[in-house]
Amino acid sequence: MTAKTQYVNPGKLGARRQSRLTKWLMFALFVCLAIVFIFPLYWMVISSLRPEGRIFVDAMEVIPSALSLDTYRRLFEEEPYGVWFVNSITQTGGYALMGVFLCTTGGYALAKFRFRYRNLLFVLILVSQMIPFHLLIVSLFLMIIQMGMAETYQGAIVPLAASPIGIFFMRQYMLAIDDEMLNAARVDGASEYQIFWHVVLPNARPAIATLLILFCIDYWNNLLWPLIVFRNPDNFPLAVGIKRLIDQYRQQYDLTMAGSTLATVPVIILFFFLRRQIMQGLATTGTGIK
Amino acid sequence: MLYFRLLLVRPVAVLVQFKKRETMQVEPTSDITPASDALEVRLPHRLRLLNQEERAKLWLRIRRNWQLYVLLFLPLLWLVVFRYAPMYGAQIAFRDYSPAFGIEGSPWVGFANFERFFNSFYFKPVIINTLVLSFYSLIAGFPIPIILALSLNQVKTRLFRNSVQMITYAPHFISTVVIVGMLFQFLHPRVGFTASLANLFGMAPPNAMGDPGAFRHIFVWSGIWQEMGFNAIIFLAVLSTIDPALHEAAVVDGASRLQRIRYIDIPGLMPTAMVLLVLTTGRVLEIAFEKVYLMQSPLNLSVAEVINTYVYKVGLLSPVLDFSYSTAIGLLKGFVGLLLLIAVNHAARRMTGNSVW
Numbered sequence: 001m002t003a004k005t006q007y008v009n010p011g012k013l014g015a016r017r018q019s020r021l022t023k024w025l026m027f028a029l030f031v032c033l034a035i036v037f038i039f040p041l042y043w044m045v046i047s048s049l050r051p052e053g054r055i056f057v058d059a060m061e062v063i064p065s066a067l068s069l070d071t072y073r074r075l076f077e078e079e080p081y082g083v084w085f086v087n088s089i090t091q092t093g094g095y096a097l098m099g100v101f102l103c104t105t106g107g108y109a110l111a112k113f114r115f116r117y118r119n120l121l122f123v124l125i126l127v128s129q130m131i132p133f134h135l136l137i138v139s140l141f142l143m144i145i146q147m148g149m150a151e152t153y154q155g156a157i158v159p160l161a162a163s164p165i166g167i168f169f170m171r172q173y174m175l176a177i178d179d180e181m182l183n184a185a186r187v188d189g190a191s192e193y194q195i196f197w198h199v200v201l202p203n204a205r206p207a208i209a210t211l212l213i214l215f216c217i218d219y220w221n222n223l224l225w226p227l228i229v230f231r232n233p234d235n236f237p238l239a240v241g242i243k244r245l246i247d248q249y250r251q252q253y254d255l256t257m258a259g260s261t262l263a264t265v266p267v268i269i270l271f272f273f274l275r276r277q278i279m280q281g282l283a284t285t286g287t288g289i290k
Numbered sequence: 291m292l293y294f295r296l297l298l299v300r301p302v303a304v305l306v307q308f309k310k311r312e313t314m315q316v317e318p319t320s321d322i323t324p325a326s327d328a329l330e331v332r333l334p335h336r337l338r339l340l341n342q343e344e345r346a347k348l349w350l351r352i353r354r355n356w357q358l359y360v361l362l363f364l365p366l367l368w369l370v371v372f373r374y375a376p377m378y379g380a381q382i383a384f385r386d387y388s389p390a391f392g393i394e395g396s397p398w399v400g401f402a403n404f405e406r407f408f409n410s411f412y413f414k415p416v417i418i419n420t421l422v423l424s425f426y427s428l429i430a431g432f433p434i435p436i437i438l439a440l441s442l443n444q445v446k447t448r449l450f451r452n453s454v455q456m457i458t459y460a461p462h463f464i465s466t467v468v469i470v471g472m473l474f475q476f477l478h479p480r481v482g483f484t485a486s487l488a489n490l491f492g493m494a495p496p497n498a499m500g501d502p503g504a505f506r507h508i509f510v511w512s513g514i515w516q517e518m519g520f521n522a523i524i525f526l527a528v529l530s531t532i533d534p535a536l537h538e539a540a541v542v543d544g545a546s547r548l549q550r551i552r553y554i555d556i557p558g559l560m561p562t563a564m565v566l567l568v569l570t571t572g573r574v575l576e577i578a579f580e581k582v583y584l585m586q587s588p589l590n591l592s593v594a595e596v597i598n599t600y601v602y603k604v605g606l607l608s609p610v611l612d613f614s615y616s617t618a619i620g621l622l623k624g625f626v627g628l629l630l631l632i633a634v635n636h637a638a639r640r641m642t643g644n645s646v647w
Contacts, residue, residue, distance in 0.1 A: 022547075026445065030454050037457045037515070043483055044472050062486070106365030113358045121366075128373040132576055132627065134598050135620045138605045138613050139379025140372065142393075162368030192357035221465035223580045228606060242467045243584065246474070253475045260468040267463050275456060279523070 041264075048072070048258035071258040081259060083234055084241035087153075088220060088263075091237050095157040096215035100208060102162045107170025108200055112182065122171070129164040133224075141228055149229075156229045156237075157219070166211055173207035174200070206277065213274055217267055238263045383618035396614075403618035412600060420596040423582070424574040427510050432570065435518050436563060439525035440551055455526070458519025470584040473512055474499055500589040509585060513578065524566070525559055532558040564644035572631030575623050597623045 051068040075081045110122055140159055149155030177200065185195045201208070223239040230236055233244065242263060245256045271278070383403055385396040407413055438458065445451045461469075476483050477498040485495035498504045532554060540550050579598040586594045597619060605616025639645035 026441070027450075030445075030450070033454065034457050037461065037519075039483075040472055040476055040515075041461075043476055044468075047475055047481075102365045102368055105361040109358055109361040109365075113355070113361075115355070115358060125369060128369055130572075131373065131377065132573075132620070132624050134576070134579065134601060135380060135617075135624045136373070136376040137602075138617050138620070139376040139382070139393075141606065142379060142389075142613070143376065159372045162365055162372060164369065164373070167365055196357075196361075217463050221463070221467075223465070223467055223584075239465050239467045242465070242471060246467070246471050246584070253471075253478065253481060256471045257475055260465075260471045264464055264468050267465070268460065271460060271463050272456075 044257050044264075045261050047253060048261045050254060071254045072262070075255055075258045075262070079241070079245065079255070079259075080233060080236075081241065081262070084236050084238050085262070087235060088237040088239075091153055091157055091226075092216050092219045094153065095161060095219040096212050098157065098161040099163055099166055099215045100212050103166035103170045103211060104201075104204065104208060106162075106167040107172075108174050108196065108204075110167065111171045111174030112177070112179070112200075125164045125167055129168075137224075137228065144229065151230060151232060151235060153235075156226050160219070160222075160225060163215075166215070169211060170204070170207060173204055177203050209274075209277055213270060213278055217270065220263075220267060380617055380621055382614045383621045385614055387614040387617075399614075403615050404622060406615060407619050407622070412595070415592065416595055416597055416600050419593055420575055420577065420598075423506055423509065423596060424577045426506055427513060427577065428570060428574050430510050431514050431517070431521075432567060434514055435521035436525055436559060438518055439522040439529060439559075440555055442522065442526060443529045443555065444547065444551075455519065455522075459523065460519070461516045462520035464516070466578065466580040467584060469512065469516060470581060473508065473585070477508070499585070500587065502590045502593045505585065505590040505593050509581065513581070524562065528559055528562045529555060560642060561644040564638045564642050568631065568635045568638050568645060571634040572627055574630065575627045 046064050046067075048071055049067045049069070050064055051066050051070060106125075110118065110125075144150050144155045144159065147155075149158065181199060181203075182195055185199050190198070220237075221239060222237075223243060226237050226240050227243065230240060233241070236244070238259075242256065242259045245259050249255050379393055382393055382396065384398060384400060385393070386399045386402075387393065387396045391397075442451055442455060445454070475481070477496075479485055479495050479497040479500075482495075484498060488495040496504075498508060536554050537550055540554060545553070575597060577596060577598065579602070582594060582596055583599050583602065586599065601616045601619050601623075604612050604619070635645045
């Protein structure tokens with residue numbers, strides 16, 4: 001250990017001294033980068049906060065002189081935004097729970113049981129991910145109509161729930177769970193059911209949490225499928241609702257921006273608080289390294 | 291969309307790595323199916339009818355492993371119903387589908403739907419728009435996350451590095467609808483930020499969203515803005531696995547920073563980058579439907595109509611819904627995508643020795 005650090009240090013010190021200028025340049029570069037990435041979001045928020053009728057007048061002010069929550073009031077009074085918000089939460093929750101359940105059981109079975117055709121099955125699951133969704137849309141839509149699920153929450157979430165990639169993700173994670181632990185539980189007389197609930201699930205908690213978050217964000221932002229399934233504005237989730245706002249108010253951006261801000265806030269909050277969780281999950285399973 | 295984009299392309303890369311690993315280590319046998327291996331040896335001809343004793347054994351095996359089947363049943367059922375069954379429905383591409391007759395009752399028409407598309411007025415512009423837009427996205431968008439990862443990898447200050455990473459990948463999680471709404475607003479000829487900027491310099495404010503010439507650039511670069519940080523994650527992960535001893539040795543030998551990037555980091559990234567490139571190319575025709583669709587306006591339709599949006603309009607939006615025609619176009623696109631995937635994989639293997647299969 002000490003030998004290693006001594007070995008490293010001279011080079012590192014040299015590099016550090018040499019690159020003071022580069023370091024400042026990089027710092028400047030990254031500050032620019034940060035502005036480029038944050039400014040559009042800032043613009044969205046202040047546009048939604050400009051007082052009514054002044055969005056055109058005040059547009060030139062980067063730092064607004066007057067703020068008002070009036071747009072948000074209109075959003076809830078003139079548009080069924082509250083309904084959309086609740087729809088989004090319900091549908092997202094249902095989708096994420098259903099999806100995680102299916103992926104966890106499937107992933108566990110594929111990772112920890114040995115059975116004939118397992119690998120074939122696994123490949124078939126992955127292959128189904130490669131099928132372009134657009135190819136399936138029309139026949140999925142026909143199917144939904146046949147099943148009587150058009151214009152229902154089930155129609156929007158059920159067909160998307162079994163995500164092959166989610167199964168893959170869980171399988172990768174489950175592979176890392178030690179077989180010895182499961183066998184020990186078996187020796188102690190635990191049933192398979194008990195093993196799944198009390199040994200596997202607690203150990204897979206990080207992966208489950210990651211998947212849950214990703215599924216939530218996924219559905220929250222999903223537009224295409226809900227757009228096809230729903231025609232009635234009272235069933236819309238947020239993304240479809242905002243699309244309607246964009247279509248309706250092409251020249252009047254305050255409502256659209258307010259709606260967008262409110263739809264983005266939960267995602268950003270989720271993301272900032274659970275950033276570590278998401279990244280950890282992706283790093284351990286998503287890249288397959290370690 | 292319904293896949294997270296990262297995981298979408300990554301698994302096969304991972305799969306390759308896992309395959310390698312799996313062959314190296316002996317898989318621990320779970321005691322749940324002790325009989326399966328033995329049985330496999332005894333029954334080489336699967337088509338042979340099982341005699342009574344064997345049949346009893348098979349049942350025993352199924353009964354003993356019923357938990358397994360319970361676990362597998364639901365996910366598999368789901369995939370079969372919602373992924374594979376619609377594939378069966380895709381046969382309407384070769385039929386003249388009408389809801390009255392159902393999928394199987396509609397008459398076969400061979401390649402008529404495809405021919406109709408080839409002869410259609412939209413064929414040429416739609417194909418050209420799709421190809422230009424997708425390859426522009428690919429060529430501009432692919433190297434940038436790599437460059438970002440390489441430079442972030444050089445930054446040693448942890449806080450700094452993490453915050454930059456966080457800022458750059460946050461936009462990934464914003465909904466496409468919101469992004470496009472922001473674009474419309476940001477680039478608005480009267481209230482947009484670009485308008486303010488133009489006014490400041492005394493220029494006429496541009497109407498970027500209405501300009502067909504600007505559509506492709508706006509589409510591609512806003513896409514890069516949104517995805518670069520997220521796409522850099524995998525490259526950063528790969529870079530972090532490069533043996534530090536290589537860098538130490540290079541420093542001792544007097545290698546400069548750029549030389550170390552050139553001769554250590556980039557070769558280390560190559561296999562992953564190639565696999566990702568192949569997979570991205572295979573999906574290149576899948577250009578973000580939602581975004582193109584939302585960005586379309588009568589002004590820019592001449593460059594903004596792509597296969598996916600055309601399929602959607604023909605099949606699900608037009609007053610006369612033409613399911614067969616729309617499915618045929620979708621099928622054609624899937625087929626071309628597959629060909630592209632095979633071609634790029636082949637090229638990648640020939641040129642760099644790295645490929646998906």
